[in-house]
Amino acid sequence: MPVVAAPTDTPSARPRRPRVLEKDHRVGNQPGFVLHSYPYKETSLIVDVFTRDHGRIALVAKGAKRPHSKLRGVLQTFQPLSVSWSGKSEVRTLTGAEWVGGLPPLEKAALLCGFYLNELLVKLLARDDPHPALFDHYIAALNQLGHDEPAPIVLRKFERSLMKETGVAGDLTMCTGTGQRVQAERLYVVDPERGPRPANPSDAAPRVSGQTLLDMEREDYSDSTTLTQSKFLMRYLLAWHLGGVPLNTRQILIDLTQL
Structure with missing residues (x-):
């Protein structure tokens, strides 16, 4: 009877882990404050945000400089915000920001x-x-x-x-x-x-x-x-x-x- 070799632990034999895409790294509704912002490209901003649980992070707010952008009037200093973002690079992508209020x-x-x-x-x-x-x-x-x-x-x-x-x-x-x-x-x-x-x-x-x-x-x-x-x-x-x-x-x- 022929001897059947045991499967070897080769890369092709091992099950592949699903790739974790950068967009899968999401944080939602994090308390935060805008510390500083500056222009990025023609219509966007880079926003330095101080958050409760993630510290100081940099977010790109795409289209925030456009006249009708919902973010335009929200990303103000000294305003309590609820912030959401995605990505794991040094500069993440802002996906949402809402004014919370409560401070004079x-x-x-x-x-x-x-x-x-x-x-x-x-x-x-x-x-x-x-x-x-x-x-x-x-x-x-x-x-x-x-x-x-x-x-x-x-x-x-x-x-x-x-x-x-x-x-x-x-x-x-x-x-x-x-x-x-x-x-x-x-x-x-x-x-x-x-x-x-x-x-x-x-x-x-x-x-x-x-x-x-x-x-x-x-x-x-x-x-x-x-x-x-x-x-x-x-x-x-x-x-x-x-x-x-x-x-x-x-x-x-x-x-x-x-x-």
Whole structure:
């Protein structure tokens, strides 16, 4: 009787897996905000969107510049949206966007502060890196600005939240190296990579009181000294983490409102 050879594990013998097409990668009804957009080809836009569960992503909005496009009036900054897209490449395709509402509009100085928040997110957040807690902080900040809460306090809280969520900010209440708790009456500098340490006369970094650091950690900016010192400290730390890349809206805020 002839011997029948067992089937070999060749590519032709193995069952083929169905190809996963890029269009099959779909996300629907994701909460998001437009951070920035710019023209793409003649009638489209590339939209930088901050989403709750997928982080910052780039979407091409095809035909969004056409006069009768449904997307034309929807893709506005500071408006809560429900966003859908398809694709898995660096730039996905926007398939739908609907206005959700629920936030007051930003006007005058509050509007400029909103653009400052957006610029921070664009320059400090990596693409496709989800930060749902930061997304909630962003909504809270927009809501506070829309209700005319003190802008300097709103900005300091958001800056601190952004640095914490992206892993570049540590505990301001503990000294680096020694592990000792910050003392309210002493002066300190904050190393951008290591955290607080006692100040020296030769330090170029902003010197702040221990009380300021303690207040910042518990988000208490009611003291005028804390508010002033935290402004210069956060400006210094953000500049370091941005690698010297300027923040355009920050400079405008400095010039116009000294925030």
